[in-house]
Amino acid sequence: MERKYWVPALERADLILTAISRKPGEHKMTDLCDETGINKSSMFSLLRTMETLQWVVKDDSEAYALGAGITYYNTVYNESLKQNTSLVERFMVRSAQSVKVIGETFQLSILDRDEIIYLAKQEGPSLVRLESSPGMRFPAHATAMGKMMLALLPDGELERRYSGKTLTAVTSHTLTDWAEFTGELSDIRQAGYAVDREEIIQGISCVAAPVLDAAGNAVAAVSTSMLQHAFADKQEAAVREVRELAGKLSLS
Numbered sequence: 001m002e003r004k005y006w007v008p009a010l011e012r013a014d015l016i017l018t019a020i021s022r023k024p025g026e027h028k029m030t031d032l033c034d035e036t037g038i039n040k041s042s043m044f045s046l047l048r049t050m051e052t053l054q055w056v057v058k059d060d061s062e063a064y065a066l067g068a069g070i071t072y073y074n075t076v077y078n079e080s081l082k083q084n085t086s087l088v089e090r091f092m093v094r095s096a097q098s099v100k101v102i103g104e105t106f107q108l109s110i111l112d113r114d115e116i117i118y119l120a121k122q123e124g125p126s127l128v129r130l131e132s133s134p135g136m137r138f139p140a141h142a143t144a145m146g147k148m149m150l151a152l153l154p155d156g157e158l159e160r161r162y163s164g165k166t167l168t169a170v171t172s173h174t175l176t177d178w179a180e181f182t183g184e185l186s187d188i189r190q191a192g193y194a195v196d197r198e199e200i201i202q203g204i205s206c207v208a209a210p211v212l213d214a215a216g217n218a219v220a221a222v223s224t225s226m227l228q229h230a231f232a233d234k235q236e237a238a239v240r241e242v243r244e245l246a247g248k249l250s251l252s
Contacts, residue, residue, distance in 0.1 A: 012038050013046055013055075017066070020056060024065040032064070087211070087220060088120045090249055095122040095222070098245045102238055104226040106245065107132050108211075110219065111149040114161050116140050119220070126226065141181060142170040144196035144208035145221035151188040152210055152218040158185070173198040193239055194221075198228060205231035207238045209246035222246050 015036040020027055027035070033043050047064070050056045054069035088108065095106040105124040109116040115137045132138075140146025141162075150158060159165075165178040175181045188194045196206045208223035222245050224238050231238070 016046060020064050020066055025059060025063050027064055028062050091120050092122060094245055094248050098241050099124050101241050102224055102234060104224050106222060106224045108220060108222050109145045111140060114140050116143055116146045138200055139170060141167050142174045142200040144194045144206040145223045147185060147188055148194035148208045148210050148221045149218050151185040170200050171198055171202050193243055203228055207242050209243040211246050212250040214251045
C-alpha cells in the first residue's frame with residue numbers, strides 16, 4: 001500500500017492492541033508508551049477512544065486488556081469462516097451432479113469490494129483447465145459471478161465501489177462503458193442470472209446465479225464456464241442448471 005494513503009492513527013492503534021494482546025492485563029499507559037514509542041499525549045487520547053469503543057478495558061491497577069469490542073469482531077470473523085466452509089462443503093456435494101448434467105466445470109466465489117475471490121471449483125471432464133483455483137481473485141466487472149453479485153448490491157453501493165466509474169478492459173470483450181455496464185446489471189437483476197462472453201478469458205464464456213442468505217442478500221455466486229463454441233450449444237441448459245444449483249445452496 002502506498003504511504004500517501006496511510007492513516008497513522010490506525011497504525012498506532014494497531015501497535016497498542018498488539019502490545020496488549022501479547023501481555024493482557026500487564027501494560028499500563030506508560031508501559032505501552034515505552035513499548036510502542038507513542039508519546040503520552042497521543043497514547044492518552046487513543047486509549048480513551050478505544051475504551052469508549054470497548055476495544056480495550058482498564059482494571060483497578062490501570063493495566064489494559066482487550067475488550068468486548070474486539071471479541072465481537074473476532075466472533076463475526078470466525079462465524080464468517082464457518083459459513084464459507086459450510087458453503088464450500090455444500091457446493092462440492094451439490095455441484096458434482098451439475099457437472100454430470102452439463103459436462104463442464106462449476107465454480108463458487110464471493111465478492112470482495114470490486115473483485116471476486118474463488119472459494120471452490122468442481123472440475124468438469126473438459127481437457128481445458130480454467131485458471132480459477134480457490135483463493136484467486138479476478139475483476140468483478142469482467143466475470144459473470146462478479147456481475148451477478150454487483151447487480152444485487154444495495155442502492156448506492158455500486159457507485160461507492162467504483163467511485164471513478166472506471167472499468168478496465170481484461171479482454172477485447174470486457175464492458176468498459178459505465179452506462180452500458182450499469183444497463184447490463186439492470187438486465188441481470190431482472191433475469192436472475194448473468195453471462196460473461198469472453199470478458200475475462202478469451203474463448204471462454206460463463207453463466208452465473210446468486211447464492212442468497214436467509215434475508216435474500218447475495219452472499220456468493222456459482223457459475224459454469226466453457227469454451228465459447230460449447231456455450232453456444234449448452235447455454236439454455238447451463239442457465240437452468242446453474243440457477244438450480246444456486247437455489248439449492250441458498251438459505252432464502
